[in-house]
Amino acid sequence: ETGVTQTPRHLVMGMTNKKSLKCEQHLGHNAMYWYKQSAKKPLELMFVYSLEERVENNSVPSRFSPECPNSSHLFLHLHTLQPEDSALYLCASNLHNAGASPLHFGNGTRLTVT
């Protein structure tokens, strides 16, 4: 049990669908992250929330919309995605600005866009 739970584990969606990814942590962390992991590419940071405020948005297309209603929950709303958005989406959490605090990852959501 990692303490970071992501749902769903797998998601297949058409380009016109709207879906959401959910992440939940009960580790007492104050920062949460969305990463995209594609085959043959390095881990890409998408968004960072610290104390429920978005502190980083790495030029992510607007078809990805994050939401952080509280320090324990993080969502990634998806709409009108492209096939190249198919990837593993990882959520992570830690204590922001505590340099030694490692990232705790969820199991990820494998997204396939058809």
Added chain:
Amino acid sequence: AQTVTQSQPEMSVQEAETVTLSCTYDTSESDYYLFWYKQPPSRQMILVIRQEAYKQQNATENRFSVNFQKAAKSFSLKISDSQLGDAAMYFCAYRKAGKSTFGDGTTLTVKP
């Protein structure tokens, strides 16, 4: 921007043997943190070991140890007495001011 380079896309090791995964990074900072993460086929990424740059002593965690060469900006991971469960993708990461940069990863195969 900081960069992290893992020059070995794939490595293999015989069970019970020792293997070293390499990682180099580029930074102008003097105070930062370095991590090795492991991502097995089940895909949950977990922390293996971490090193504070201000500490000269190399970190160790049971069979895992690092060789941290600050001047050379090198941070290699040594796995001793390799086990089948060590098979995974290993990521080196640099962290400063709350921002982490990851390498491309090294896939480690353990042969029985």
